[in-house]
Amino acid sequence: MKAARISILPMALAIFMATPAEAHIRQGEASGFLSGLAHPVSGLDHIIAMVAVGLWGAQLGAPAIWLLPVTFPMVMAFGGFLGLIGIPLPGVEIGIALSGVLLGAVVLLELKAPLYLAAALVGIFGLYHGHAHGAELPPGEDGLLYSLGFVLATGALHAAGIAIGTVHRWTWGRAALRLAGAGISIGGLSFLVAAL
Amino acid sequence: MRPPIRLAAVLALLPGIASAHLVSTGFGPVTDGAYHFALSPEQFLPMAAFALLAGLRGPAHARRIIFVLPLAWLAMVLSGLAIPAGFGAIAFLLTGGLLAANIKLTPAQIAIAAIVVGAISGGTYGAEDASLLSSLGSAFTIFVLLALVSSAVLPLRGGWQVIAVRVLGSWTAATGLLLVGWAVHSRS
Numbered sequence: 001m002k003a004a005r006i007s008i009l010p011m012a013l014a015i016f017m018a019t020p021a022e023a024h025i026r027q028g029e030a031s032g033f034l035s036g037l038a039h040p041v042s043g044l045d046h047i048i049a050m051v052a053v054g055l056w057g058a059q060l061g062a063p064a065i066w067l068l069p070v071t072f073p074m075v076m077a078f079g080g081f082l083g084l085i086g087i088p089l090p091g092v093e094i095g096i097a098l099s100g101v102l103l104g105a106v107v108l109l110e111l112k113a114p115l116y117l118a119a120a121l122v123g124i125f126g127l128y129h130g131h132a133h134g135a136e137l138p139p140g141e142d143g144l145l146y147s148l149g150f151v152l153a154t155g156a157l158h159a160a161g162i163a164i165g166t167v168h169r170w171t172w173g174r175a176a177l178r179l180a181g182a183g184i185s186i187g188g189l190s191f192l193v194a195a196l
Numbered sequence: 197m198r199p200p201i202r203l204a205a206v207l208a209l210l211p212g213i214a215s216a217h218l219v220s221t222g223f224g225p226v227t228d229g230a231y232h233f234a235l236s237p238e239q240f241l242p243m244a245a246f247a248l249l250a251g252l253r254g255p256a257h258a259r260r261i262i263f264v265l266p267l268a269w270l271a272m273v274l275s276g277l278a279i280p281a282g283f284g285a286i287a288f289l290l291t292g293g294l295l296a297a298n299i300k301l302t303p304a305q306i307a308i309a310a311i312v313v314g315a316i317s318g319g320t321y322g323a324e325d326a327s328l329l330s331s332l333g334s335a336f337t338i339f340v341l342l343a344l345v346s347s348a349v350l351p352l353r354g355g356w357q358v359i360a361v362r363v364l365g366s367w368t369a370a371t372g373l374l375l376v377g378w379a380v381h382s383r384s
Binding site for chain 2: 151
């Protein structure tokens with residue numbers, strides 16, 4: 001186990017220290033990755049919903065805390081896929097705003113929903129968020145690196161929510177999470193008013 | 197400071213400009229091939245995901261894939277059978293999906309999957325660069341990549357570390373799904 005730890009840490013750092021491959025013939029890759037990375041964090045409506053998913057997962061505990069981060073990126077990517085191939089999804093902006101309202105509300109209420117219900121709720125909203133991202137893709141970007149950046153940023157937001165949600169083990173943390181849920185819900189409501 | 201942290205800190209202070217992707221390193225075609233593969237994320241990411249899956253399943257699985265996959269990849273490249281680059285998304289979907297679901301494949305099944313992944317990746321890579329020596333360099337890099345990545349997760353027996361590895365699989369599959377969308381989007 002110790003040997004594995006020794007090898008994993010330098011490997012991980014070596015990945016992060018990579019510098020731009022300036023001499024590569026293809027153009028636009030770095031901007032593709034950065035655009036993908038920036039896209040999920042470019043709108044507060046997306047950020048609050050994705051963080052709320054992480055917070056709710058932390059409140060629900062196992063297995064939701066690990067099932068949601070495994071399934072959410074895939075459902076969201078499916079939404080992005082639908083957006084990319086041009087299949088319309090009605091009321092995308094309303095759906096996104098509603099995700100903030102409802103996900104904030106379940107965090108506020110600390111709702112202990114069954115796993116299938118939690119996964120369905122998160123999945124439906126993930127579809128809306130993914131579709132919006134897919135439909136808004138900038139032209140001329142590199143598909144792979146854009147997608148990688150997009151998925152990494154989504155996962156990072158989700159992980160941030162889970163990390164914040166770990167304060168749930170303390171009494172003050174539970175109260176803080178519920179307060180955060182209220183804030184998210186209010187934020188979602190403001191987006192809903194704007195969308196309507 | 198503990199030795200691994202010290203080593204990691206030294207590594208972090210060493211980055212240089214990664215200008216090697218000119219595929220002309222000056223060290224010959226084998227090295228060019230090795231570098232070209234190492235700087236082709238569309239090639240090494242699905243393979244890394246597959247190595248993680250094999251590593252999670254155990255040493256018998258990992259030993260199979262570190263030989264079978266590079267050979268399948270090399271055979272496909274040398275055969276000259278080119279697959280359109282857009283099909284590379286299938287490798288992402290397949291390896292990421294298997295890893296995210298943590299599918300319990302037998303050693304024989306994982307060897308078959310390795311042939312499929314190697315063939316898809318080799319077919320898409322062959323379209324770009326099919327010279328013998330550079331392909332050998334790339335195949336050697338694949339071997340090293342698979343051995344390193346699968347061995348890194350071999351000691352994991354459960355808990356949050358396995359979940360984190362599965363999350364990487366879901367990210368890989370999600371990337372593949374978006375790539376399929378990109379391919380359709382670019383054609384329309």
